[in-house]
Amino acid sequence: MKILWRCHVCNDIHLGNKAPEVCPTCGTRNAFVLSDMNEAIGIMGKNHPVIDTKQNVVTAWKQFSDQSPTIRLTDKIDEIELLSKGVLENLKNKGQRYCPCRITTGDRQMDLNLICPCNFLRQSVFKETGECWCGLFIKRDVK
Amino acid sequence: MSEKRLIWFHGRECPHCRKLAPMVDQFEAESGIKLERLEVWHNEENATFMRSLAGSIAPACGGDLGVPAFYNEITGKAICGQVDMEKLVAWARG
Numbered sequence: 001m002k003i004l005w006r007c008h009v010c011n012d013i014h015l016g017n018k019a020p021e022v023c024p025t026c027g028t029r030n031a032f033v034l035s036d037m038n039e040a041i042g043i044m045g046k047n048h049p050v051i052d053t054k055q056n057v058v059t060a061w062k063q064f065s066d067q068s069p070t071i072r073l074t075d076k077i078d079e080i081e082l083l084s085k086g087v088l089e090n091l092k093n094k095g096q097r098y099c100p101c102r103i104t105t106g107d108r109q110m111d112l113n114l115i116c117p118c119n120f121l122r123q124s125v126f127k128e129t130g131e132c133w134c135g136l137f138i139k140r141d142v143k
Numbered sequence: 144m145s146e147k148r149l150i151w152f153h154g155r156e157c158p159h160c161r162k163l164a165p166m167v168d169q170f171e172a173e174s175g176i177k178l179e180r181l182e183v184w185h186n187e188e189n190a191t192f193m194r195s196l197a198g199s200i201a202p203a204c205g206g207d208l209g210v211p212a213f214y215n216e217i218t219g220k221a222i223c224g225q226v227d228m229e230k231l232v233a234w235a236r237g
Contacts, residue, residue: 079158086156090184100156103183103190103208105197113207125205125224133209133224135158 006035006043008051008060009097009115013040027112029119033063052091057084061136064117071121071137083136087116101134147216148179149235152193152200154210155182159225163211170231183210196221 005019006012010026019032051060058080065073074080086100098104098114105111113119120132130139151167153160171177181189193200193208200212204223212223218237222230 076158082156082158082161086154086184089156093185100154100184101159101209103154103193103210105194105208123205123207133205 004035004037004040005032006039007031008033008064011043013043022112027109028115029113030117030121031064031115033060034067051097052088054081054084054088057087057097061117065137070140072140074136074138076135079135083116083134099134149176150214150216151178151180152183152189152210152212152214153180154184156184157210160211163225166228166231170228170235174232174235176235178213 002015002017005014005016007014007023007026007028009028009031010023012023012025013035014020014032022029023031051057061073061080061084065071083100087097090096090098090100094104096111096115098111099116099118102114102118104114116134117137118132120126120137123133125131125133126139130141131137153163167178167180181192183190183193193212196214197208199219200214200221200223201208203221204212209223211225212221213226213231213234214221215234215237220234220237222234226234
């Protein structure tokens with residue numbers, strides 16, 4: 001069944017069976033979360049606000065986590081707080097919500113992999129430990 | 144010629160770096176060895192320097208540059224992530 005998906009970075013809307021891996025507008029990977037008609041209508045034709053507050057960042061992370069059968073957001077509130085502050089600092093200083101535990105290369109294409117939630121599913125540390133590099137997202141079967 | 148350093152690359156908003164800080168303090172107090180602490184997200188000069196060491200540091204961080212990362216200028220050895228005291232001492236001693 002075709003359903004609506006929303007890129008939590010730039011609010012692109014996609015209708016399809018699967019979420020696109022890479023957002024065609026902003027280039028972010030693994031950024032699509034489940035959406036619905038009401039949300040899509042609310043976004044279309046409007047200047048949608050950028051996700052540039054702590055509350056909106058955490059909401060986007062929760063949506064990303066809720067729509068995944070395999071990963072969840074950490075329950076460590078202090079780490080969520082610190083990391084959301086970090087990605088907002090990076091948005092302000094570097095122009096994107098980069099992971100505060102990685103470091104940009106200066107190559108835009110490569111750095112798109114560092115926008116949180118990053119492409120951690122492919123990273124060796126996630127395969128070995130069941131956590132993204134920051135410990136923000138965790139495999140559901142890992143305690 | 145400048146003196147070879149033991150460097151700790153860290154990020155101000157990295158939770159692992161915060162958790163490691165007391166252990167690094169303890170290491171310095173017990174060993175008498177001082178680490179050079181270089182913050183990489185708010186200091187571009189430090190970030191550029193870290194990138195120049197990517198060939199040594201990235202493999203230790205699982206393929207990409209990340210913090211916390213430790214680089215020994217004497218041995219060229221890097222360790223990365225949530226390390227324990229034993230690993231830190233071994234890295235410092237080369």
